[in-house]
Amino acid sequence: MTSHPRVSIRPEDFDLSAETLALRQADGGIGAVVSFVGTVRESSQGESVSQMELEHYPGMTEAAIEAMIDAAFARFDIRAARVIHRVGVLQAREQIVLVLVASAHRGEAFAACEFLMDYLKTQAPFWKKETTPGGAHWVDARSSDDAALARWGIASGNCGPEASPP
Known part of the structure; x- marks a missing residue:
């Protein structure tokens, strides 16, 4: 079986079932896989x-996400993680991001998946431009996303290995 990278940034869509199966088949000790799929909302x-x-x-984006996956492994008892993030022009209702986390038990997988998603929303170097009837505009960061990251003890802008707990 072909090994999948932990991080994939690409314009093509992803198949949740295929990605989950690939993650599960790589490790017989996996008892839980938690996924998050983000989509383009029709309104903002x-x-x-x-x-x-x-x-x-x-290059920079992949390295930043790899570092946060390493931090998730340091914080949680997980066995595997994968992040796929799409780039380019996406239409309303299309998939944007997939975060998969596998562990022996569900609790660690849920927590690590939420941790990674909070990181992606605030720290990953992506820029988003929405097209609305009023024109196109860049999307600003939200303070609620920074607050979500802060509950993990990470300040906005701190995404390297130092983001791991002492």
């Missing part, structure tokens, strides 16, 4: 959204 802050464009810095 009261405006209709027809599409979203996502940009990133190749």
Whole structure:
């Protein structure tokens, strides 16, 4: 069986079932797989959204997400993790991101998945532009996303190995 990288940044869509199966088949000790799939909403802050464009810095983005996966492994008793994030122009209702986390038991997988998603929303170097009837505009970070990351003891802007607990 082919090994899948932990991080994939790409314009192509992903298949949740295929990705979950690949993660499970790689390790017989996996008893739980938790997934999060993010999609393009049809509305944002009261405006209709027809599409979203996502940009990133190749190489830098993958390295930043790899570092946070390493931090998740240091914090939680997990056996595997995978993040797929799409870039380019996406239409409303299309999938944007997949976070998969596997562990022996569900509790650690749920916590690590939420931890990784909180990180991605605030720290991963992606830029989002929404197209609405009023025109296209870049999406600003939300203070609620920073608050979600802070509950893990991580300040916004701190995404390296130092984000692990002492």
